[in-house]
Amino acid sequence: MRTSPLAAWQVLLGGICALVLTIGLARFAYTPLLPQMQAQAGLGLGDGGLLAAINYAGYMSGALLAAWIESPVWRQRLYSWGLPLALPVTALMGWSSSFGAWAVSRYVGGLCGAAGMLLGSGLVQGWLMRSGRRPELGLYFIGLGLGIVVSALGAMGMTRLDLGWAAQWQGFALLGLAFLIPAWRWRPPVPPPPARAAAGHNPSRRWMGLMVAAYFCAGWGFVINATFTVTIVEKQPLLAGQGPWAWLLVGLAATPAVFVWDRIARRTGDVGALMIAFAAQIVGVLLPVLAGGLVAALAGALLYGATFIGIVSLTLALVGRRSPANPGKAMARLTLSYGVAQISAPALTGRMVEASGRFDAALWLTATVLALGMLALAAVLRESR
16 A cells, blocks of 8 residues: 555556556567568568557556546556566567467557557656646656667667577566566556546537547557568668667657657747657658668667657647546547557568568558648648647
8 A cells, every 4th residue: 555645756657667567568569579480480571561450459458448447547557457467478479480370469468569559658647737847748758769779779789699580479478577577566556536527628629530540640650660670671681680679769869859759849839849850750761761871770760669658649749638538548649549550451461561572662651651641631730720
């Protein structure tokens, strides 16, 4: 039993560790390990994309559950369950070479990711608002960038120790214990029952619909890079073995970027900052297509890492502030569109690459989807005015 109230640093640090555990390890470890699973376990690129889609199906199932549940007690309870469950889910990837077992691991890992990402962010933002603090989530979402760094360094370190793909998955599960302890100990307390929000605080249906459309496009851009960044680099001539460095760069760029995007938003507004982030991500997506070589690949990874974290943080914080009675539920509803993109995009991309042997067409498609997201954000600006 907790005998004293939590300090702000404890709530935020616990949330950061929860994201590293439920997203960085239970999800993002798949990206640097995908090439090894292809080389050592016989996993095809198409099936690799399918596993990523299954992971996001689990994530979307969790988002549906989070959007449906009203009880603050149950929201906190499900968040708590998702933390320790992330460990055996990660280990399961190395316990079996069966595609069925991998699919179960990826699906349940998606549920854990939804717990950390949606329920956790809603609980933390609600705690910040009740405590009279600035309800920005940039500091909380450091956990996303840090999770990428941990997954990249972990894979690189275990590869140097000549550990195979299965042993590396089990190693990530053991590493997760270090993050589970503070995440569990400093969970945000159960929030009070939500008060009825004033009608003026509720976003209009059109505003919400446009944000849903923009976030769908963001989800498409996110998942292609999150799944295939390492593989895209590895497939280029003379870049074999350099993929993990690109993934590490994504995490290093994402970790401090949350502070930058919060400050950009204070100058341009949240929607203006989102449009800047979308435009920069389009450039990052197209760099490997327009200019080959390691520099272009690493620059694309840098831009992706610096932008996806801002898009997620700014969007969820904006929608959460617009729905103060239950920010986590509003975030979950918006995230359903993100999940639809995350299910469809990797499976389609995997098949496109298998058919052509190149990522060019898939990356051009991703850039087009992101451009449509910018159009939706421009409409959001007009609606707000």
